[in-house]
Amino acid sequence: MGLRDEILEQPAAVQRLLDSAPTAFAPISAALRARRPRFAVIAARGTSDNAGIYAQYLLAIRNGLIVALAAPSTITLYGAHPDMTGALVVGISQSGRSPDIIAVIEEARRQGALTIALTNDPDSPLAEMADHVVDVRAGPERATAATKTYTTELLAAALLSSALDPPSPGETADLARLPDLLSAALTVEPHARELAAAHAQRHRAVVLGRGYSYPSAREWALKLQELALVAAMPYSAADFEHGPLALAEPDIPVLAVAPSGPELEAQVALLTQLKQDHGARLLVISDSPAAREIDGGLALPDGIPPWLAPIVEILPAQLYAYHLTVARGLDPDHPRSIKKVTETR
């Protein structure tokens, strides 16, 4: 089992979590009904932090909850005791072993806040510390770079949102279609391999996304950094216009995640400007032919519900990062310097 196998396993991993959801989330739904949170705090690092950003958007849009992404060092380094009374506090960690994430949950529990761990190890210290645990059921992830734990963490966040406010019949159908959508997204692999081979000499990149697709841009950039050793700079498209737009030039390709949704029109306008005025070379992951045809693109299947788009749209990005790594003569299964469990305090 290497990284590519784990990428290809994601439809099955997502199906496993969906199958377990009614049982796994029943006590969480009950707890959330008993005390509706005033706001939420999410503690996570690295790939899991990108899942946390998705949760930040989803819980704001779907549940009307303000979500703070915790700065764990305020607690671990500075001894802060920020008031989490009445909050829902979620720790996300594939290993469940990051001491600083555990410290946030510990402080929240001490204060009596409702705490939930989303983790791939239900026996981990994080799981033991939290009131409730969601096993994301990705199965053993042997590759150092996280892929199937990321998509299952995203789905766990969507299921947590559904536990707060029950899904409509349409949303329930959206969830059930996810494994098929993920399988369809994986069919882009030959095209991703071909583009990656052509891009093997690229050492820098800007990666853009907006709204729900902002965490996808960050996660794509992280995979490019840790696997293909590309100096990839992720931005929300809005922040990019506030300064780093100066970087746009033919030598710095622009990668973008731009699915159909309320942010598509502005993204297409920005990408067209980058192509026409700055000569930027583009690679756009989108279901919209108009977005892909500004320059280069990787196709997403039709009919992705915007609220679940991050779970689908990251797959072409993972495949591109994998094949770019291979094309650059690097080992995707053993990237240099990365530890699977990082014990920052």
Added chain:
Amino acid sequence: MGLRDEILEQPAAVQRLLDSAPTAFAPISAALRARRPRFAVIAARGTSDNAGIYAQYLLAIRNGLIVALAAPSTITLYGAHPDMTGALVVGISQSGRSPDIIAVIEEARRQGALTIALTNDPDSPLAEMADHVVDVRAGPERATAATKTYTTELLAAALLSSALDPPSPGETADLARLPDLLSAALTVEPHARELAAAHAQRHRAVVLGRGYSYPSAREWALKLQELALVAAMPYSAADFEHGPLALAEPDIPVLAVAPSGPELEAQVALLTQLKQDHGARLLVISDSPAAREIDGGLALPDGIPPWLAPIVEILPAQLYAYHLTVARGLDPDHPRSIKKVTETR
């Protein structure tokens, strides 16, 4: 008046805001005494967002408040109405004209939350929308890249924290010493110019900071991106160890902001590892000779109080970015493609 003049003007700008503080913050102190917030929400973009991250750390550590950095597109693109009841909601914008920041304040005010604008234009739409306005008194900022509006926004955040919980006599003395500390930090300019001249061919960089210095790393990277067109990737040192550490190599210099404080020891250990094991070339802004002498460094004055360090430590970073821009044959006063007011929605 060019960018360099505005960098050098910062001790005076900070003095102006300090002088105005007793009057400017009196009504805010009264409002915060009348209704102590449960948590805080900060809306900002670009450089101002980095000031918001400082506020996130400071309000957690000094005031025990959880701070959420708003995702404005949840409101502007997705029509969300996240519950800000009982929150302190702060909009930070030098121009006060970013529609998405105004939209967050408008939504908060509609919900009856306490709203405050930190802006360099007290007649701006943002200022008109908020319950209270702090004029950061940076004076006209003509250069496109924000410098003195950044440091005054940071100070405004520190004064907001002081309005929530009055400063101790020691903290009051810390604030009064700021202009002198900023003047002392500027004396590093000849060294910054010399290093920048030697680094003119560097096109990529990793920029690290942790805790209070994380926003400094982000702001340094942003200046390098928008002025010197360097592909600069900022990380909290903790997140960097979760994957992007793979990027460390002699070709990608590592810049770091590592002042004395609880995060110094871990930062020195990481930087030493990057130097010894990865051959990384370092440039460390620090008051600690041990941190600077791992490889290259720019000195900070002694005696900077950790809670105010971001206001001081960004000055050598600005000077380095300015001189690197000049050394690369670019125009620091008219960087390409950046608009002073960015009207993202």
